[in-house]
Amino acid sequence: MSIEKRMLARELKLAAARPGDIFKPMWFLMLVISMVPLALSPDSVLLADIGSAMIWVATLLALLLNTEHLFQSDFSDGVLEQWLFLDRPLAWLVGLKLIVHWLFHVVPLICITPIAGLMLSVPTDVLIALLMTLVVATPALTCFSGLGAALTLGSSRSGILGVLVMMPLFVPVVILAAGVLIRATDGSEILPLMALLGAFSLVAATLVPIAVSAAIRLNIGGSN
Amino acid sequence: MSWRWFHQWGSPRWFYERAGRWQLVCGWLALILLVVGSLWGLGFAPVDYQQGNSYRIIYLHVPVAFLAQAMYAAMAVCAVVLFVWKMKLADVAMQAIAVTGLAFTVLSLVSGAVWGKPTWGTYWVWDARLTSMLILGFLYLGLIGLRAAIQDPDQAGKACGILVLVGVVNLPIIKYSVEWWNTLHQPASLKLTEKPTMPASMWMPLLVNILGYYIAAAYLVLGSMRAIVIGRERRASWVKELVGRA
Amino acid sequence: MNPKRKQRMLIILGLVSGLGVAVGLVMYALSQNINLFFTPTQIATGQAPSAQLIRVGGMVADGTVDRDPQSLKVAFDVTDFDHQVRVTYEGILPDLFREGQGVVVQGRINQGQFVASEVLAKHDENYMPPEVTEALRQSGKLDQMKGGQQQ
Numbered sequence: 001m002s003i004e005k006r007m008l009a010r011e012l013k014l015a016a017a018r019p020g021d022i023f024k025p026m027w028f029l030m031l032v033i034s035m036v037p038l039a040l041s042p043d044s045v046l047l048a049d050i051g052s053a054m055i056w057v058a059t060l061l062a063l064l065l066n067t068e069h070l071f072q073s074d075f076s077d078g079v080l081e082q083w084l085f086l087d088r089p090l091a092w093l094v095g096l097k098l099i100v101h102w103l104f105h106v107v108p109l110i111c112i113t114p115i116a117g118l119m120l121s122v123p124t125d126v127l128i129a130l131l132m133t134l135v136v137a138t139p140a141l142t143c144f145s146g147l148g149a150a151l152t153l154g155s156s157r158s159g160i161l162g163v164l165v166m167m168p169l170f171v172p173v174v175i176l177a178a179g180v181l182i183r184a185t186d187g188s189e190i191l192p193l194m195a196l197l198g199a200f201s202l203v204a205a206t207l208v209p210i211a212v213s214a215a216i217r218l219n220i221g222g223s224n
Numbered sequence: 225m226s227w228r229w230f231h232q233w234g235s236p237r238w239f240y241e242r243a244g245r246w247q248l249v250c251g252w253l254a255l256i257l258l259v260v261g262s263l264w265g266l267g268f269a270p271v272d273y274q275q276g277n278s279y280r281i282i283y284l285h286v287p288v289a290f291l292a293q294a295m296y297a298a299m300a301v302c303a304v305v306l307f308v309w310k311m312k313l314a315d316v317a318m319q320a321i322a323v324t325g326l327a328f329t330v331l332s333l334v335s336g337a338v339w340g341k342p343t344w345g346t347y348w349v350w351d352a353r354l355t356s357m358l359i360l361g362f363l364y365l366g367l368i369g370l371r372a373a374i375q376d377p378d379q380a381g382k383a384c385g386i387l388v389l390v391g392v393v394n395l396p397i398i399k400y401s402v403e404w405w406n407t408l409h410q411p412a413s414l415k416l417t418e419k420p421t422m423p424a425s426m427w428m429p430l431l432v433n434i435l436g437y438y439i440a441a442a443y444l445v446l447g448s449m450r451a452i453v454i455g456r457e458r459r460a461s462w463v464k465e466l467v468g469r470a
Numbered sequence: 471m472n473p474k475r476k477q478r479m480l481i482i483l484g485l486v487s488g489l490g491v492a493v494g495l496v497m498y499a500l501s502q503n504i505n506l507f508f509t510p511t512q513i514a515t516g517q518a519p520s521a522q523l524i525r526v527g528g529m530v531a532d533g534t535v536d537r538d539p540q541s542l543k544v545a546f547d548v549t550d551f552d553h554q555v556r557v558t559y560e561g562i563l564p565d566l567f568r569e570g571q572g573v574v575v576q577g578r579i580n581q582g583q584f585v586a587s588e589v590l591a592k593h594d595e596n597y598m599p600p601e602v603t604e605a606l607r608q609s610g611k612l613d614q615m616k617g618g619q620q621q
Contacts, residue, residue, distance in 0.1 A: 087474075089481060147390065151383045155373040165366035165387060168359045169394050172401035179405075192499040199495035200397070206488035211390050218382045275566070344590055345564025 003086055004096060011100045022105055025062040026112050032058040033116040044121040051120030052130045052181045055113055059134060060141065060170070064163045066105050067145035070097075071216065075153050081220055090213035094146075098209060102142045110134045129184030133177040136194060140201040143208035144169050150215035172200055233313050236453045237462045243446045250443040257436030265429035272426075278342040281335055283430060287437035289332035292360060295325035295441070299367075300392040303385035313449075315381030316456070318388065319371060320448040324441060326364035333357055352403040359398055363391050377456060514553035518579060526555060526584060527574045535569060548575060548584070559586040566591035 015022065036054050037047060074080050074097075083093050113134060117127040148162030155161070176197045183190045232238050265283035272279040299321045305314040336354060337347040348354065367384050374380035422430075457463045508518040510528050518524055531554055534547035542561055547554040557575050567573065567589065577586035 088477070092477075092481060147386075151370060151387060152373060154379060154383075155375070157373060161369050161373050164362075165370055168362040168366065168398075169391070171359055171398045172394075175401045175405045192501075195495040195499040199492040199499070202488050202492040202495070206485050206492075207393075208390070211386055215383060215386050218379060218386070342565055344566075345562070346590075349590065 015104045022108055025066040025109055029058050029062040047120045048122055051122040052126050055116050059109055062109055063141055064145055068162055070146050070149040071153055080216055091209045094212045095209040098142055098146050106138045106142055126184045129180055133180050136197050136201055137173050137177050140173055140204035143204045147208055147212050150212045154219040236457050240450055240453050243450050247443055247446040250439050254436050254440035254443050257432055261429050261432030261436050269426050269429050275343055281339045283433050285335040287434040288328050291441050292329040292332050295321050299388050303388040306385050316449050316452045319452055320445045322364055322367045324444050329361040356399050356402045510548055510550045510555040511553045513555050525574055525576045530569050530571050530573055532569045555584050557584045557586050559589050563589055564591040
């Protein structure tokens with residue numbers, strides 16, 4: 001069995017053993033969404049106007065919540081150290097880990113956003129655009145928050161720091177996604193902006209794993 | 225050896241002593257330039273035809289905003305030096321610049337807000353440049369926080385280096401996206417390649433002040449670098465000697 | 471080819487193709503118009519979406535500012551010297567707001583009128599002493615300058 005297959009099998013087992021890790025961010029997302037009408041007003045016209053943006057921000061927060069400790073358990077039980085001795089480039093393994101994390105922990109989040117959309121009476125065509133932006137943008141978000149998680153690995157008192165450090169880098173993603181949603185609301189062309197969003201995600205997905213692997217090396221090897 | 229000029233930067237003691245002298249020179253030079261530039265700009269430069277006297281805040285705002293951005297670039301250079309030549313002093317410089325850069329960013333945001341009230345009619349608008357300055361401030365804050373969270377200074381330095389490099393690649397993208405998102409701020413008045421859109425009696429004092437603030441920034445960075453060097457080398461014999469003498 | 475080298479080849483290929491596709495996407499996006507900023511001409515010709523928050527930039531046309539003496543309501547025309555758009559606003563205008571001044575208004579189109587939620591004076595990048603302005607005005611060069619920077 002190849003290294004990649006074994007890694008995938010291990011991640012599957014881990015995910016099955018800790019379903020709470022998948023479930024909790026979804027729970028968080030729904031709670032945040034329920035707070036919106038309570039804090040604002042139950043007026044469905046108003047909610048439909050800002051609903052998609054709210055869902056986007058809530059999904060972003062939920063994603064940060066579950067990516068914060070992405071490498072923590074692998075770090076403490078020594079799996080990351082094993083990676084260094086495998087016959088594969090570290091960045092490749094990191095990339096795999098990020099993809100698996102996206103599949104198991106981020107895609108479920110995206111899957112429940114339509115329910116949130118219905119609760120905030122977001123129109124169907126905007127909802128479709130929302131789903132598209134989330135699918136296209138979350139790889140970049142996952143990569144960046146993974147980098148935050150890797151940078152703060154060695155520090156026991158980092159807390160939410162990884163998130164704070166990475167959040168400013170999300171600005172282009174949020175702006176572009178919001179642009180798509182605004183356009184979807186008034187029915188104009190969204191493809192050009194989706195293309196930009198996709199480009200950002202692709203660049204992040206190809207380059208950030210390299211930075212993540214450097215950060216992991218740093219926390220394991222110490223000073224080499 | 226011809227490489228001596230380069231390698232001596234690896235010696236903290238050499239740097240500490242030299243930097244003390246440079247700091248003195250920078251301090252006086254900055255003081256003179258700032259006093260001249262500010263008096264000239266605030267007292268003698270002509271009034272603007274539209275904004276009246278309120279435009280005079282550019283003599284603080286523009287240099288400080290220049291510096292806030294230039295310091296991030298300087299930090300990126302330091303990060304490259306740290307990773308390529310493993311020079312510890314580059315890490316010290318990064319640490320010093322992060323704090324000074326944050327201070328300049330905050331100062332430029334505050335002075336911009338004070339200027340915005342009379343000209344735009346509001347302290348804060350979600351304008352492209354204001355927003356990207358704010359994001360820049362958060363990036364500086366992140367660097368300071370990251371360093372504070374990691375105990376081993378070498379490790380902290382490298383982690384910050386990675387973050388600086390990722391940030392410097394991202395900064396232009398952030399800037400363009402924010403600019404696309406919202407543009408209200410006027411285009412820059414001083415460009416290196418073009419004739420300034422201000423008369424000489426207005427931009428001369430600005431130039432003096434920009435120079436003054438750059439040198440003042442060098443003074444501040446050198447000062448905090450010296451403090452950091454002393455702190456990190458506190459177990460070295462030359463530091464003990466130095467402290468014993470004092 | 472030994473496996474190590476093959477691995478490296480694959481990774482480089484992945485990197486290059488990822489970045490290449492990204493560049494392609496950016497090129498495509500830039501070939502389309504992606505702005506939410508409109509000129510009065512675009513609004514007059516119906517190119518701007520109605521009932522959606524947009525921004526319009528232009529000059530306040532001379533002699534078109536109507537202030538309601540009883541309230542803070544104000545109406546004025548924004549022009550790009552080609553078409554004009556009637557803007558209504560209720561609130562305090564910035565100090566720099568005056569006729570012939572560049573402004574950016576944010577709001578929605580409602581039955582041919584632009585209902586602004588925010589009016590921002592766009593102060594230009596020209597700084598000059600009042601005497602210079604006076605001299606320019608006398609020689610008639612000021613309007614020329616202002617016209618020039620509006621494109």
